[in-house]
Amino acid sequence: MKFLDLARIEVRSGKGGDGCVSFRREKFIEFGGPDGGDGGRGGDVWAEAVAGLNTLIDFRYQQHFFAKNGQGGMGRGRTGRSADPVIIRVPAGTQILEEDGETLVADLARVGDRVLLAEGGNGGWGNARFATATNQAPRRANPGQPGVHRTLWLRLKLIADAGLVGLPNAGKSTFLAATSNARPKIADYPFTTLHPGLGVVAVDGREFVLADIPGLIEGAHEGRGLGDRFLGHVERCAVLLHLVDGTAEDVAADYRIVRAELEAYGGGLSDKPVVLALNKTDALDPEEAEARARALSAAAGRPVLRLSGATGQGVREVLRALWREISASRAAEAEPEAGPWRP
Secondary structure, three states: OOOOOEEEEEEEOOOOOOOOOOEOOEOOEOOOOEOOOOOOOOOOEEEEEEOOOOOOHHHHOOOEEEOOOOOOOEOOOEOOOOOOOEEEEEEOOEEEEOOOOOOEEEEEOOOOOEEEEEOOOOOOOOHHHHOOOOOOOOOOOOOOOOOOEEEEEEEEOOOOOEEEEOOOOOOHHHHHHHHOOOOOOOOOOOOOOOOOEEEEEEEOOEEEEEEEOOOOOOOHHHOOOOOOHHHHHHOOOOEEEEEEEOOOOOHHHHHHHHHHHHHHHOOOHHHOOEEEEEEOHHHOOHHHHHHHHHHHHHHHOOOOEEOOOOOOOOHHHHHHHHHHHHHHHHHHHHOOOOOOOOO
């Protein structure tokens, strides 16, 4: 299934049904009076986050979601039928934006979250509503209210506990394949990962979700390479795993490039907890690996873990470090907010 994380849709709620102008016609009743019924309500358009979806590919084939109009009122005081709502089912983590692509309408972060995108028009009153002591035979009725027409953007931000960042060919896909059942494309050339991927990782009997995004290069925030559009998929992560290619000529420079792109992107990514790891140490001598780890630690100002996604060396230690950050984040979210003191 092709991955799609951005889609444009049009929604339109239904028009309310018109009120009816009608008078009672019955044998032996000369002045039956007005009996026109009200119109039915137009259909609403809702968006709901559901389980089982992880891409917006469905919206490539259907972009229009139009609710039906309400039925008009009828004689004998009969109210028109209201139209059924239209429900747009999206993956959890979908943001809904206005047509300008910047104004946030709703953020459906959890399964079950719902938002009303377009409210259906109310049905018009029939002439029975306008009968008074001085106007006992009104010949007027209200039309139904019009529906709402909107153009919106859907942007998916994957829900993951940890996110992988690094330059192309840093070994991110290899690490994801080595630690989960995900099978991303792996090759010895840059940008083998063209779309984000998810994998469920297990360590010490506990599980968490790891997201892999395409590699960043210098100037990604200006649109170079694949740009930074995929960084939105790690905005919700509790921790970032920054992989640096241990076989690179200057590991410190590689680290600074990625950090600069995270800061230029914003979204709080540069402030997230980071586990820094030197990858591909199986291709280095022990002395050379130690020297490069020290250089990277000096540039980053934090400890550096060493691993090899190809051989599995050091992978479990990295997973345990990620889990410590994830468990701390979950514990902080579970703590109840401190309310005002009450006797």
